[in-house]
Amino acid sequence: MEIVSADVAIVGAGGAGLRAAIAIAQSDPSLKVALISKVYPMRSHTVAAEGGAAGVIRAEDSLEHHFNDTVSGGDWLTDQDAVELFIEDAPRQLTQLEHWGCPWSRTPEGRVNTRPFGGMKIERTWFAADKSGFHILHTLFQTSIQFESIERYDEFYATDLIVEDGHCRGVVAIEMRSGRVFLFHAKSVIVASGGAGRIFPFTTNGAIKTGDGMAMAYRIGVPLKDMEFVQYHPTGLPGTGILLTEGCRGEGGIMVNKDGYRYLQDYGLGPPDPWPRKKAMELGPRDRLSQAFWHEQQKGNCVSTTYGDAVLLDMRHLGEKKINERLPFVRDLASSYMGKDPVHEPVPVRPVVHYMMGGIHTNIDAATPIPGLFAAGECACVSINGANRLGSNSLTELLVFGQRAGLGAAEVARQVADGMPAGVETQGREAEARILGLFDREDVGESVAGVRNAMTASMEEGAGIYRTEEAMQATCDLIGQLRERVAKVPVKDKSKVFNTDLMGVLELEAMLDISQTVVHSAIVRKESRGSHQRLDFEKRDDEAFLKHSLATYRGADVPEISYCDVVITKSQPAERLYGGAAEAAAKEAKEGGSGEGKAA
Amino acid sequence: MREIQLEVLRYSPETDSEPRFETFQVPCQEDWVVLDAINHVKDHMDSSLTYRWSCHMAVCGSCGMMVNGEPVLSCKAFIRDYPDKIRVEPLANFPIEKDLVVVMDDFMEKLKASKPYIIPKEEKSIDDGEYLQTPLQLEAFKQYSMCINCMLCYAACPQYALAPEFVGPAALALTYRYNKDSRDGGKAERAHMFSKSEGVWECSFVGACSEVCPKHVDPAAAIQLGKVESAVDYFKSFLMPWSR
Ligand code: SF4
Ligand code: FES
Numbered sequence: 001m002e003i004v005s006a007d008v009a010i011v012g013a014g015g016a017g018l019r020a021a022i023a024i025a026q027s028d029p030s031l032k033v034a035l036i037s038k039v040y041p042m043r044s045h046t047v048a049a050e051g052g053a054a055g056v057i058r059a060e061d062s063l064e065h066h067f068n069d070t071v072s073g074g075d076w077l078t079d080q081d082a083v084e085l086f087i088e089d090a091p092r093q094l095t096q097l098e099h100w101g102c103p104w105s106r107t108p109e110g111r112v113n114t115r116p117f118g119g120m121k122i123e124r125t126w127f128a129a130d131k132s133g134f135h136i137l138h139t140l141f142q143t144s145i146q147f148e149s150i151e152r153y154d155e156f157y158a159t160d161l162i163v164e165d166g167h168c169r170g171v172v173a174i175e176m177r178s179g180r181v182f183l184f185h186a187k188s189v190i191v192a193s194g195g196a197g198r199i200f201p202f203t204t205n206g207a208i209k210t211g212d213g214m215a216m217a218y219r220i221g222v223p224l225k226d227m228e229f230v231q232y233h234p235t236g237l238p239g240t241g242i243l244l245t246e247g248c249r250g251e252g253g254i255m256v257n258k259d260g261y262r263y264l265q266d267y268g269l270g271p272p273d274p275w276p277r278k279k280a281m282e283l284g285p286r287d288r289l290s291q292a293f294w295h296e297q298q299k300g301n302c303v304s305t306t307y308g309d310a311v312l313l314d315m316r317h318l319g320e321k322k323i324n325e326r327l328p329f330v331r332d333l334a335s336s337y338m339g340k341d342p343v344h345e346p347v348p349v350r351p352v353v354h355y356m357m358g359g360i361h362t363n364i365d366a367a368t369p370i371p372g373l374f375a376a377g378e379c380a381c382v383s384i385n386g387a388n389r390l391g392s393n394s395l396t397e398l399l400v401f402g403q404r405a406g407l408g409a410a411e412v413a414r415q416v417a418d419g420m421p422a423g424v425e426t427q428g429r430e431a432e433a434r435i436l437g438l439f440d441r442e443d444v445g446e447s448v449a450g451v452r453n454a455m456t457a458s459m460e461e462g463a464g465i466y467r468t469e470e471a472m473q474a475t476c477d478l479i480g481q482l483r484e485r486v487a488k489v490p491v492k493d494k495s496k497v498f499n500t501d502l503m504g505v506l507e508l509e510a511m512l513d514i515s516q517t518v519v520h521s522a523i524v525r526k527e528s529r530g531s532h533q534r535l536d537f538e539k540r541d542d543e544a545f546l547k548h549s550l551a552t553y554r555g556a557d558v559p560e561i562s563y564c565d566v567v568i569t570k571s572q573p574a575e576r577l578y579g580g581a582a583e584a585a586a587k588e589a590k591e592g593g594s595g596e597g598k599a600a
Numbered sequence: 601m602r603e604i605q606l607e608v609l610r611y612s613p614e615t616d617s618e619p620r621f622e623t624f625q626v627p628c629q630e631d632w633v634v635l636d637a638i639n640h641v642k643d644h645m646d647s648s649l650t651y652r653w654s655c656h657m658a659v660c661g662s663c664g665m666m667v668n669g670e671p672v673l674s675c676k677a678f679i680r681d682y683p684d685k686i687r688v689e690p691l692a693n694f695p696i697e698k699d700l701v702v703v704m705d706d707f708m709e710k711l712k713a714s715k716p717y718i719i720p721k722e723e724k725s726i727d728d729g730e731y732l733q734t735p736l737q738l739e740a741f742k743q744y745s746m747c748i749n750c751m752l753c754y755a756a757c758p759q760y761a762l763a764p765e766f767v768g769p770a771a772l773a774l775t776y777r778y779n780k781d782s783r784d785g786g787k788a789e790r791a792h793m794f795s796k797s798e799g800v801w802e803c804s805f806v807g808a809c810s811e812v813c814p815k816h817v818d819p820a821a822a823i824q825l826g827k828v829e830s831a832v833d834y835f836k837s838f839l840m841p842w843s844r
Contacts, residue, residue, distance in 0.1 A: 039652075039660075040662075040749075042748070042749050043652075043655075043660045043661065043662045044660075045660075047659050047660050047661075048659055048660065095726050095729060096726055098730040099720070099724065099730075099731065100718055101784070105738075106733055106734060106738055108734070109732070110732035110733050110734040110735075111730065111732065131746075142716040142717050143717045145711070145715075145716060145717060146715070146717050177697060177703075206655040206660060207653055207654045208654045239631065240657070242656070243657075306630075306631070332658075333657060333658075336676060336678075337631075337657075447643075448643075449644065449647075492647050493648035495612050495615070495648070496614065497613055497614060497698045499650075501648055
């Protein structure tokens with residue numbers, strides 16, 4: 001086992017991990033940062049985000065609007081102190097990226113341009129055409145290159161976090177190119193490893209998004225919060241699950257069913273005209289749009305494709321010029337992968353698993369309950385996303401909380417004495433032995449693909465857009481069995497160099513742990529809220545469930561589910577209204593003298 | 601459903617003295633890409649097959665390989681465009697780490713050498729807001745900022761094949777991208793990229809890089825323009841020493 005000492009170890013070199021690393025390097029160049037990632041930074045999944053990042057910049061917008069949109073979008077399960085901090089810092093973070101060279105799209109005067117996204121009252125999304133995540137990631141990665149104190153460990157697969165005397169003191173990781181096990185001994189650790197969309201069969205998420213970091217934190221006793229909330233993005237390409245950004249609708253694209261009818265007006269999002277307008281119809285929130293699809297499917301109003309039912313995203317009226325300027329990537333993706341050029345044809349789309357609102361339980365300083373351990377980005381749950389994340393808040397989130405995690409971890413590192421406690425090395429060796437032990441498994445006919453496919457199918461069945469007790473119970477049962485089966489999956493590739501077979505087994509173990517938290521958190525939440533919709537409990541129940549769920553690891557047993565309070569500062573839970581209903585309520589509220597969204 | 605013969609280069613440094621080919625019969629869906637066929641092999645035929653991939657939408661840049669001799673992103677190489685026999689190999693001009701995985705160290709070092717970050721012309725605090733940059737100024741470098749670091753251009757570059765010191769298309773395009781950014785003042789610090797002998801002067805302007813680039817970065821144009829500007833700077837330093 002190789003031992004590397006650092007002040008701060010970061011797991012994950014996507015947007016949040018890079019932002020954290022830069023924050024540490026800038027604030028205190030004497031701190032040595034070990035940036036550990038299972039892929040080269042530019043492969044991280046931040047790269048695939050298309051639409052943009054939210055931050056108030058327009059004169060007619062306000063922090064209050066951003067606050068209200070985020071809190072109501074999250075169906076009041078957001079922690080409002082975290083949201084306040086987030087929206088205030090957002091414009092600064094996006095400006096910082098601009099200073100670092102991010103090629104944001106511009107107005108003719110040279111200012112940063114914004115576009116509207118779903119569920120927002122005023123256009124607030126900063127964008128770099130339809131490759132915003134790509135540009136944000138590359139800007140952060142390239143900026144990070146100049147800091148000597150950031151030591152990168154690219155293609156190191158992290159397997160374990162080390163806790164000694166109640167304090168997080170390190171990370172164990174496998175160097176892919178050699179197969180050697182490394183112990184990163186550190187004074188504080190940040191997990192920024194992304195989400196776990198790969199637990200579902202049909203997802204926008206890349207192959208790397210297997211929830212490794214979430215699982216590592218979970219296994220050392222950090223609760224995973226609000227795991228039942230899984231976001232379906234309403235517009236993915238059937239088959240591949242490739243995302244077509246919400247920006248398509250932000251620019252004016254419409255959704256129609258097989259009869260060419262704008263069906264969203266039937267689901268509390270209308271009236272359809274005038275169009276485009278904010279916070280209505282196609283610019284409603286993602287959970288509502290995905291749920292509307294499900295109903296259209298029940299009614300038989302979908303078009304059929306090789307890969308099942310779909311609705312149509314029609315952008316033809318935007319014209320070739322606008323599509324080329326604002327949505328060139330979308331045009332390319334839809335044309336090549338679907339054979340539909342949006343300039344000339346509507347594109348079949350359907351909801352696809354996109355984002356985990358839940359994750360590693362942190363406070364507003366990105367700190368977990370274990371001293372010395374921080375988390376940021378999709379793997380974390382602060383929570384600003386509540387029961388349904390507002391489009392374009394996640395890119396901003398990884399900046400705001402990535403920086404906070406970095407600064408917090410730096411502060412801790414300065415307080416911890418030098419030297420490695422003996423127990424750290426012992427734990428490292430135990431982890432190494434466990435990894436090497438995987439090679440000794442006998443082949444009893446189990447395979448990564450076999451167990452994985454059973455898991456993903458069951459997750460869709462039990463924890464999809466609409467959920468029922470029975471289906472969830474079946475998934476709970478099956479995931480329990482699969483956790484036993486995964487212990488029998490052999491590593492057939494016996495080589496040390498770049499062993500993706502070994503990595504596949506470890507990723508699958510992580511995904512099963514995460515799947516279990518999702519479905520066990522879901523089955524006990526007997527209400528419908530945001531992305532968690534139950535056919536057997538159709539109403540939101542604030543009395544019983546205006547709470548965050550916390551899933552705690554219990555080894556081979558199922559997780560224990562407990563709850564903690566939601567932080568409410570100024571917006572009392574109210575009905576989520578969009579379209580004409582929201583406008584009427586706002587008008588009434590104005591006449592009654594109080595603000596929008598019933599904020600007190 | 602169409603059955604293809606997928607001929608894959610295999611090489612494991614621990615057991616193979618040299619690379620060999622292995623053929624798999626893969627049943628493919630009509631709309632599959634080459635990566636789907638490779639994933640099918642990994643899932644159902646041989647779990648030891650080793651390659652990189654993640655996004656499956658041509659943006660993470662990890663799945664580049666030679667398909668029937670051409671460097672392509674395997675997640676965007678449609679089976680329908682190929683004959684029944686498809687040969688996949690690791691990207692040319694890079695050392696093989698294992699199977700289809702190449703060693704990227706050289707490329708990463710070259711990226712770093714290009715100083716791919718804003719070296720501000722004038723310091724500005726965040727409180728003063730964004731730098732103004734007109735759409736025209738953005739246009740001047742935008743295309744060169746689209747590089748996904750897939751390294752296809754290196755696999756296609758005859759110069760890189762001959763002289764691995766050559767910094768190569770993507771790193772030069774990135775250098776040019778920052779030089780052309782209205783917010784940047786670091787051109788002099790990046791001068792080594794265009795002026796050293798391993799730089800731009802090595803390029804024989806075959807343009808193979810631009811032809812294979814999946815993101816239309818057109819590194820050949822960046823090299824051409826960079827070369828011209830670098831020459832101008834060079835002569836300027838003789839004629840007008842005060843202008844530097
Ligand atoms: S310039 Fe084009 S081919 Fe070369 S690395 Fe960048 S995207 Fe790939
Ligand atoms: S898998 Fe990301 S570019 Fe092909």
